[in-house]
Amino acid sequence: MTNHNGQEQATPLTALQPDGFAYLNGELFVEGLSVDKIADKVPTPFYCYSAATIRNAYTLLADKLKPSGASICFAVKANSNISVLRLLSGLGSGMDIVSGGELERALTAGVSPSKIVFSGVGKTRAEIARALGVGIHQINVESAAELDVIRDVARNFGCRAPIVLRVNPDVDARTHAKISTGKKGDKFGISIESITDLYASAAEAPELDLQGLAVHIGSQLLNLSPYQAAYGRLATVVKELRSNGLAVRRLDLGGGLGISYDFGLGPDVSEYADIITESLSGLRCELTVEPGRWLVGPAGILVTEVLYLKKTGDIVTAVVDAAMNDLIRPSLYGAVHPVLPLRSSDDRSTCAYQLAGPVCETSDVFGSYGNLPPLQSGARISFGCAGAYGASMASSYNSRDLVAEVLVDVDRFRLIRRRQTIDDLLGLETSTPWQTTQPNAEAANTVGMGRI
Numbered sequence: 001m002t003n004h005n006g007q008e009q010a011t012p013l014t015a016l017q018p019d020g021f022a023y024l025n026g027e028l029f030v031e032g033l034s035v036d037k038i039a040d041k042v043p044t045p046f047y048c049y050s051a052a053t054i055r056n057a058y059t060l061l062a063d064k065l066k067p068s069g070a071s072i073c074f075a076v077k078a079n080s081n082i083s084v085l086r087l088l089s090g091l092g093s094g095m096d097i098v099s100g101g102e103l104e105r106a107l108t109a110g111v112s113p114s115k116i117v118f119s120g121v122g123k124t125r126a127e128i129a130r131a132l133g134v135g136i137h138q139i140n141v142e143s144a145a146e147l148d149v150i151r152d153v154a155r156n157f158g159c160r161a162p163i164v165l166r167v168n169p170d171v172d173a174r175t176h177a178k179i180s181t182g183k184k185g186d187k188f189g190i191s192i193e194s195i196t197d198l199y200a201s202a203a204e205a206p207e208l209d210l211q212g213l214a215v216h217i218g219s220q221l222l223n224l225s226p227y228q229a230a231y232g233r234l235a236t237v238v239k240e241l242r243s244n245g246l247a248v249r250r251l252d253l254g255g256g257l258g259i260s261y262d263f264g265l266g267p268d269v270s271e272y273a274d275i276i277t278e279s280l281s282g283l284r285c286e287l288t289v290e291p292g293r294w295l296v297g298p299a300g301i302l303v304t305e306v307l308y309l310k311k312t313g314d315i316v317t318a319v320v321d322a323a324m325n326d327l328i329r330p331s332l333y334g335a336v337h338p339v340l341p342l343r344s345s346d347d348r349s350t351c352a353y354q355l356a357g358p359v360c361e362t363s364d365v366f367g368s369y370g371n372l373p374p375l376q377s378g379a380r381i382s383f384g385c386a387g388a389y390g391a392s393m394a395s396s397y398n399s400r401d402l403v404a405e406v407l408v409d410v411d412r413f414r415l416i417r418r419r420q421t422i423d424d425l426l427g428l429e430t431s432t433p434w435q436t437t438q439p440n441a442e443a444a445n446t447v448g449m450g451r452i
Helices: 035-041 051-068 082-091 100-108 125-134 144-157 195-203 225-243 269-283 293-299 329-333 422-427 441-448
Strands: 021-024 027-030 046-050 071-075 094-097 116-118 138-141 161-168 208-214 250-252 286-289 300-312 315-320 339-341 351-356 365-372 380-383 404-409 412-417
Touching: 027 035, 035 046, 035 300, 035 380, 046 051, 046 293, 051 071, 051 082, 051 269, 051 293, 051 404, 071 293, 082 094, 082 100, 082 404, 082 412, 094 100, 100 116, 100 125, 116 125, 125 144, 138 144, 138 250, 144 161, 144 195, 144 208, 161 195, 161 225, 161 250, 195 208, 195 225, 208 225, 225 269, 269 286, 293 300, 329 365, 339 365
Parallel strands: 046 404, 071 094, 071 286, 094 116, 116 138, 138 161, 161 208, 208 250, 250 286, 315 351
Antiparallel strands: 021 027, 046 300, 300 315, 300 380, 339 380, 351 365, 404 412
């Protein structure tokens, strides 16, 4: 198979492998580029994303959602790189944000404020004011207390705040306990029993432009039946509100579509779209979905290099230069990412390795793998399905450089986030003048002498 330049094309890793990644003559390619050759220019560890994989995922989902009329707002928390946001925005995506920082990233990426939804349980007054000031599409309200703050900020602004109320439908998403958000007792949303009274109260507030409801039950859903349950309960609430003479124009359906971390079959997006249409289209509401992981997860890899091999008893550990601060999902959620060597070997034998990072934590282990080719110091490998909640959750723990990011588009690549160096980190801690909270120097001296 050849491309438009007449060059030989890579063959897919498996029939289910994301379209941006494949092996050609023993080398791992992302689209038209050898990952190993990128690593010659960008020191490991770094994240590498396939623009084609993101485009194809978005196009597929948008096509499946057409019958329902649902629009897409990408969950920025999954991957907040400005270049990724710009890519998705160019395809027509809006943005679902959960912080003021994510708002600024979306705006910097050129996203229209009218396509931004602000979710999250702990919005500050400053964040709410900024969101209203730029004119975002809506704020998803998580509690009665937050509603009071939004009213106050809107009153001070002299505007009406566009809002929807987030319902907690008490539906078990049947996913990891740490990413389940729709059960009674979770910190998210307003209990379904309380929503009618609060909605009626909000509808009367002159500072609020109440548009409808929102729901989000969790992340990494592979079983779609919880969506059906949640959307069914949401429809019931809509009908109850309307029977009380209250208008409901918008429904924000959240996100959470999962992916297979072994490149197997994930949830059927056609079935997902059908559930939306069957459950909610009859309500004639404006619908929005907020996928994150499903759009970008398979599009990314974390490239790393083997530093050392060590044997402890029967366990052979390959210590790599990536660590839990670069990809925290294995230590935080017990996630296991597939491993893709950058170069295959003529040696068809396989070995078992524990892959671990250099951070001084026992939990800095990516997992145990029983079918890897023989590894040695200097060998480069990658962790697949790392485009979501990888770089966006990375830190500088152990005073390690914050990881770099690369975007590949067909036959070219560019650095879309440079590595944050130790000099960058030290620069945040320059000395500043001492200050006191005391009203005057004499009072400060009194406290200093121990007389209070």
